[in-house]
Amino acid sequence: MSETDEQASTSGAPPKGPVKVDCRSVDVFYNDKQAIFDISMVIPDQSVTAFIGPSGCGKSTYLRCINRMNDTIEGARVEGEIVIDGVDVNDPAVDPVLLRSRVGMVFQKPNPFPKSIYDNIAYGPRIHGLARDRAELDGIVEDSLTRAGLWEEVKDRLASPGTGLSGGQQQRLCIARAIAVNPEVILMDEPCSALDPIATARIEELIDDLRQRFCIVIVTHSMQQAARVSQQTAFFHLGKLIEYGDTETMFTNPANPKTQDYITGRFG
Amino acid sequence: MTEFARSAGLAGPDAEARLRRRYAAERRFRFYGQAAIGAAILFLVFLIGSIVTQALPAFTQHKVAFDLQLDRAVVAPSGRAAPEDIRENVAGFYRLVREDLVERFPEGAGDASDRVELYSLATRLAVLPVAHDVARDPSMIGQTRRFWIALSDDLDLYLKGLVTRENVMTLGPVITVEVGRGDDSVVLTVAEAAAERIRANAPWSEPDRFLDGDPTVLIQAGDVVLKALELDGPEVKAEVLTGDLAAPNALASSPLTVRTIQTPETDRNVTDRQIAWTLALKSDGRIERRLNTALTSNADSTYPEIAGVFAALVGSLFTMLITASLAVPIGIMAAVYLEEFAPKTRMTDVIEVSINNLAAVPSIVYGLLGAAVFLNFFGLPRSAPFVGGLVLALMTLPTVIIAARAALKAVPPSIRDAALGVGASKTQAVFHHALPLAAPGIMTGAIIGLARALGETAPLLLIGMVAFVAEAPSGPTDEATVLPVLIYKWSTGAERAWEPATAAAIIILLIFMVFMNAVAVLLRRRFERRW
Numbered sequence: 001m002s003e004t005d006e007q008a009s010t011s012g013a014p015p016k017g018p019v020k021v022d023c024r025s026v027d028v029f030y031n032d033k034q035a036i037f038d039i040s041m042v043i044p045d046q047s048v049t050a051f052i053g054p055s056g057c058g059k060s061t062y063l064r065c066i067n068r069m070n071d072t073i074e075g076a077r078v079e080g081e082i083v084i085d086g087v088d089v090n091d092p093a094v095d096p097v098l099l100r101s102r103v104g105m106v107f108q109k110p111n112p113f114p115k116s117i118y119d120n121i122a123y124g125p126r127i128h129g130l131a132r133d134r135a136e137l138d139g140i141v142e143d144s145l146t147r148a149g150l151w152e153e154v155k156d157r158l159a160s161p162g163t164g165l166s167g168g169q170q171q172r173l174c175i176a177r178a179i180a181v182n183p184e185v186i187l188m189d190e191p192c193s194a195l196d197p198i199a200t201a202r203i204e205e206l207i208d209d210l211r212q213r214f215c216i217v218i219v220t221h222s223m224q225q226a227a228r229v230s231q232q233t234a235f236f237h238l239g240k241l242i243e244y245g246d247t248e249t250m251f252t253n254p255a256n257p258k259t260q261d262y263i264t265g266r267f268g
Numbered sequence: 269m270t271e272f273a274r275s276a277g278l279a280g281p282d283a284e285a286r287l288r289r290r291y292a293a294e295r296r297f298r299f300y301g302q303a304a305i306g307a308a309i310l311f312l313v314f315l316i317g318s319i320v321t322q323a324l325p326a327f328t329q330h331k332v333a334f335d336l337q338l339d340r341a342v343v344a345p346s347g348r349a350a351p352e353d354i355r356e357n358v359a360g361f362y363r364l365v366r367e368d369l370v371e372r373f374p375e376g377a378g379d380a381s382d383r384v385e386l387y388s389l390a391t392r393l394a395v396l397p398v399a400h401d402v403a404r405d406p407s408m409i410g411q412t413r414r415f416w417i418a419l420s421d422d423l424d425l426y427l428k429g430l431v432t433r434e435n436v437m438t439l440g441p442v443i444t445v446e447v448g449r450g451d452d453s454v455v456l457t458v459a460e461a462a463a464e465r466i467r468a469n470a471p472w473s474e475p476d477r478f479l480d481g482d483p484t485v486l487i488q489a490g491d492v493v494l495k496a497l498e499l500d501g502p503e504v505k506a507e508v509l510t511g512d513l514a515a516p517n518a519l520a521s522s523p524l525t526v527r528t529i530q531t532p533e534t535d536r537n538v539t540d541r542q543i544a545w546t547l548a549l550k551s552d553g554r555i556e557r558r559l560n561t562a563l564t565s566n567a568d569s570t571y572p573e574i575a576g577v578f579a580a581l582v583g584s585l586f587t588m589l590i591t592a593s594l595a596v597p598i599g600i601m602a603a604v605y606l607e608e609f610a611p612k613t614r615m616t617d618v619i620e621v622s623i624n625n626l627a628a629v630p631s632i633v634y635g636l637l638g639a640a641v642f643l644n645f646f647g648l649p650r651s652a653p654f655v656g657g658l659v660l661a662l663m664t665l666p667t668v669i670i671a672a673r674a675a676l677k678a679v680p681p682s683i684r685d686a687a688l689g690v691g692a693s694k695t696q697a698v699f700h701h702a703l704p705l706a707a708p709g710i711m712t713g714a715i716i717g718l719a720r721a722l723g724e725t726a727p728l729l730l731i732g733m734v735a736f737v738a739e740a741p742s743g744p745t746d747e748a749t750v751l752p753v754l755i756y757k758w759s760t761g762a763e764r765a766w767e768p769a770t771a772a773a774i775i776i777l778l779i780f781m782v783f784m785n786a787v788a789v790l791l792r793r794r795f796e797r798r799w
Contacts, residue, residue, distance in 0.1 A: 072688060074612060101691030111682035113701060123700070124690035174686070181690055 020045035020185060020215040021066060026080035028061050028070065035061050038080070039241045041234060045184075048207060048216045050226035050247065053236035054262070059219045062236070063187050066217065067103035068096045084185065101128055104178035108190040110170035112162035112177070117154050120162040120173055121145060124181035140180055148176035149206050168199025175206060179214070186210065188218040192225065204229050223263055227251050235259045319778075323771035329560035329573065330424045331416040332390060332549055336364045336398070338409050343402060351403040361395040361402075365417065372552075373510055373545055385539055389546070391571045394418040418562065419555065421573040421765035422537040423546050427555070431537070431764055433530040435469055441489070441523055443502075447513055453497060454513060456487070456504045458524070463502045469528045470496065481532050484540050488525045491551045493544035509544035537764075563772055567738050568754060572765035575758075577773050579740040583653050583733070583748030584722065584780065590657020590744055591664060591721050596714050598661075599668030600703075603710075606669070607676040608698045627666035634663045635727030643731060650732040654744040659727045664717035671713015675706035707795045715788040719781055725752040751777045 021043040028036035036058045043049050051059035061070065068089055070076040081088045089099055101124070112120050121141040124130075131137035141158070145151040150172045154165070162173050171191055178186055188207070192200040207216060207229050220226050226233050227247060234244040235258075243250065243259045254260045342360045344353060366387050370377045376386030398415045402408050418424075425431045439462040446455040458466070467475075472482040476499040485496040487504070492511030496504055533540050549555050566576030610616045638659035642648045648655050679702045687697035728734070733749050734757065741748035749757075755777065758770040 067689075069685070069688065072684075072694075097691055097693045100688060104691075105685075105689035107682060107685055107689070109682060111680075111686040113683065113686060114705065123687075123692075127690075127692055127696055127700075177686075177690060 017044045017046050019043070020084065021217075022081075022083040023065075024081040024083070026062070026065060026078065026082060028058070028065060029077045029079075030073070031075040035239050036065075037239045040080075041241060041244050043215060043217060044232070045215045046211060046213070047231040048211050048218060048229050049232040049234065050230035051217065051219045051234050051236060052221075052223060052226050052262070053242075055221075057236040058239040059234075059236045060189050063189055063217060063219050066185065066187055067100045067105055069100075069105065071096055101181045102183050103185040103187060104181065104183035106171070106174050106178055106186065106188040106191045109194050110167055110174055112165070112170050112173050114161060114163050116159045117145075117162045117165070117173065118158040120177050121180045124177060128181055130181065144176040144180040145173075147179055147210070148172045149202065149209075150176055166199070168195050168202060171195060171199070171203060172206065175203070175210075179210070183214065185215045185217065188216065190219050190221060193221060200225070223251075235262060237262070319771050319774055323768055323775050325425075325428050325430060326563060326768035326772035327560055328428075328557050329562065330419040330427050330555055331558050332419050333414055333416055333554040333556070334365055334368050335412055335414050336361070336368065337412045338364075338402060340409050343409050349406055349409065351406070354403040354406065355399050358392060358395055358399055361398050362392045365390055365395055373548070375510060376541070376545070385541060386545065388420055389423065389542065389549075390417050391420060391573065393569060393571055394574050396574070416556070416558065418573040419546070421571065421763060423542060424573060425765055426536075426538050426543060427546065427550075427557070430768075431531070435528040435530070437465060437469065437526050439465065439524045439526060441521065445513065453505050453507050454494065456494070456506060457502050458504060460502055462524070463499065463504065466496065466504065466526055467499050469526065470499065471528070471530075476500065481534055483531070484529045484533055484543075486527045486529065486540065486544065486547070488527070488544075488547055488551070490522045491548040493547050495540055495544075509541050510548050563769070564776070567740055568736060568749065568757075569738070570736075572761070572763055572769050575769060577751060577754060577776050579737050580749050580751045580754035580773075581776065581780065582740040583656075583737070584750040584777075586653035586741060586744045586748065587656040587660060587728075587750055588718060588722055588784070590654055591660040592714075592718055594657065594661035595664040595668050595717060595721075599665050599714070599717075600672050600710060602665075603669045603672030603676060604698060604703060607673045608702065609694070623666050623669050627670060630726075631663055631724055632726040632730065634659050635730030637662065638727060639730045649745050649747075651735045651737070651747040651749070652745045653733075653741060653748045653750075655731050656728050656733050656748075656750065657744065659731060660721040660724060663724065663727065664721050667717035667720070668710075668714050671716070672706065672710040675709025675713065676702055678709060679705045704795070708792045711788055711792045711795070715785055718788075719785065722781055722784065723752050723777070725756050728753055751780065 019042045023042070024040050026036055026039050027034060039062060051063060053059050064070045065078050065082055066084075066089070068078075070078055078090060080090075082090060084103070087094060089103075113123065115123075118141055121144050122131075122137050125137060125140050131140055142151060142155075145154065150169060153169060154173075162170065165173060171194075175186075175191075192203050195203065204225065207218065210216060211231075218226075218230065230247045232245065233247045233250040235242045235250070235254075235256075237258060243254060243256045245255070250259065251263060254263060340349070342364060343349070343357065345357070345360060346353070366383075369386050369389060370383075373386060376382050394417050398417065401415070419427070422431070440459055442456045442458050444457040446457075466485065466487075470478075470483070470485045472478055478485070478495075478497045486509075487494045487496055487506060490511070492513065493509045494506035494511075495509050496506050498505040529540075529543070546555065562574050562576045564576060564581075565578050566574055567579035568577075569575035606616060606619065638655060642655045642658055643650060648658075683701050683705065684697045687701045688694070692700065728750060734753050735747060735749065737747050737749045751773065755770055755773045758766045758773055761770075
């Protein structure tokens with residue numbers, strides 16, 4: 001039993017639902033430099049878990065461990081176990097490509113493919129063979145766009161390029177693209193940092209809706225956003241998990257003085 | 269000036285001077301840029317202009333009409349009249365041409381040197397198209413048909429006014445003609461004023477008397493051409509070069525055309541008599557200036573009037589096909605592997621440096637490599653577009669790889685992340701997203717590489733593509749030459765007629781290049797529009 005586990009349990013983060021992701025003693029190294037120090041945490045299903053912390057604290061790195069996006073970075077090495085539904089994602093038997101179809105990701109900057117709106121959504125289902133014919137694919141596209149709250153805005157111009165949408169629409173398109181392959185977990189890496197407040201509000205509403213079906217992990221720089229959308233919050237600092245618990249408790253009565261300082265804006 | 273400007277130190281004489289200097293610097297920079305572009309355009313216009321003006325004479329050609337009676341005995345002397353036999357029988361057709369010339373100009377039928385002078389109005393190989401026409405349509409045999417045959421290149425240039433300076437004037441008809449005052453010459457009596465003008469235009473070394481090495485004065489009336497020898501008052505003593513003075517009113521009826529050919533006979537490739545015959549044929553209506561179809565439809569020849577770029581064009585086409593189909597896919601695949609998949613190790617560093625160095629290696633080195641490896645070691649055929657294509661592909665590869673790597677590097681990594689994020693494999697992310705996005709840049713690099721390969725001469729000389737090839741290759745392993753090598757060879761040709769031909773071949777090469785680039789730009793547009 002490590003120190004962080006103790007912290008997590010003492011700060012009171014009992015998963016409200018069934019556990020979806022169970023991280024045990026995760027270390028991440030970039031070549032010789034250690035970026036994540038022995039972090040363990042459990043992430044419950046059908047809820048939103050927010051990672052907060054100052055820049056460079058390792059929250060994005062930790063997030064990217066969950067769908068093994070760190071594999072694409074040269075020199076990155078992950079130790080420890082990350083168990084999703086009883087399977088360690090770092091097990092050599094796990095195919096990272098299939099893993100990523102189960103653990104979707106939304107990035108900081110909206111990055112639609114420079115293709116039509118339709119093709120953006122249809123790309124994932126196509127490569128995974130999720131649709132048997134065109135009608136089924138049309139159904140997936142409509143369903144994903146509807147769930148991302150974008151259908152009404154783009155249904156008449158599915159053939160126009162996805163890059164022609166506004167920033168907020170592009171980010172919702174990326175969310176629709178992520179949910180089109182029917183993932184179980186959606187990782188969001190600062191999804192609103194490039195958006196204006198109105199677009200941000202729409203995305204936050206969307207995240208709240210999606211919580212009904214998915215396990216969502218969101219990295220954010222905005223404490224208000226974490227407070228608004230998440231049920232659990234984890235505070236990272238210098239590659240360590242300082243505190244993890246119920247969002248309400250974290251923001252009203254943090255156990256660790258560092259958390260207190262960060263939340264009240266004394267550093268970070 | 270506002271309060272803000274003053275407080276920030278942005279007002280006052282110092283600040284204004286600074287501002288002026290900044291504006292001046294910007295104006296200066298804009299001027300430099302415009303001047304550079306202006307100079308570039310000027311040079312381009314000058315280059316194209318000089319090539320086009322030099323090439324223009326080569327696009328037309330003087331041809332002589334011959335009414336040839338295609339007797340079976342001449343066309344198919346051995347009794348065989350198969351198309352290939354007829355095609356081979358150049359000698360037979362040339363005999364018809366010679367007979368026709370002798371019939372028209374009996375004065376050229378004298379001794380051997382006379383005949384050589386007359387027969388060189390049309391070269392032997394110029395009858396090849398006639399042989400081909402008859403071979404294609406043997407029903408012509410036994411009939412008399414009119415054929416247009418290329419005039420010898422020197423006479424062609426004379427008619428185009430490119431080799432000799434010539435003054436031409438037209439005078440009234442002669443008053444009397446007196447034949448045979450003791451020798452072969454004739455004495456014409458012309459009007460006083462006309463005699464004066466002839467005298468003024470005859471810059472002979474001795475007044476009133478032609479000596480060898482003096483400019484020639486030709487007097488033409490209809491199809492009679494005379495060469496002035498002595499001037500004596502209104503009397504002109506002249507030598508008959510061609511034409512029948514005995515024919516009624518041969519001279520007296522038509523006005524005189526007097527030409528002073530400034531270049532003396534000894535300094536030119538055409539004799540006075542040849543010029544006279546050409547003028548006579550022209551006055552017969554048997555010489556016409558026509559489009560030079562030989563230039564684009566014939567293979568190379570030792571005679572400029574029948575030489576063409578067709579074989580070299582086909583050779584270039586085969587060579588470029590081989591080069592493009594090897595260099596582009598291999599280059600792109602190598603770039604994709606190096607950029608997207610290969611681990612960054614010392615080994616890949618070495619490979620990268622080597623590729624960059626190979627792009628700077630002089631092309632002739634690739635020719636040496638090709639000669640040593642493809643010809644000597646693998647024993648591939650000499651002079652073949654296949655080997656040329658291989659060598660040029662080797663030369664083009666580094667350019668394509670470097671351009672493709674740069675284009676792949678320019679694709680934002682967020683696109684790859686996006687693809688990986690929805691569960692695409694590395695290969696799918698590259699081939700579905702990164703590579704198509706890099707395609708326009710890759711295409712640009714490929715065009716630059718291929719354009720350089722198209723204009724390359726040196727490496728091809730070393731693998732024997734400089735050989736004289738008289739027929740267009742029918743496949744990539746046939747003997748062939750390419751356009752730049754042909755241009756090089758033509759530019760070293762001794763005869764004056766090669767000069768416009770070389771410029772014309774350069775224009776054809778440029779057109780080929782523009783066409784190739786246009787195709788590539790169109791392809792690139794299509795790719796770009798998909799996103």
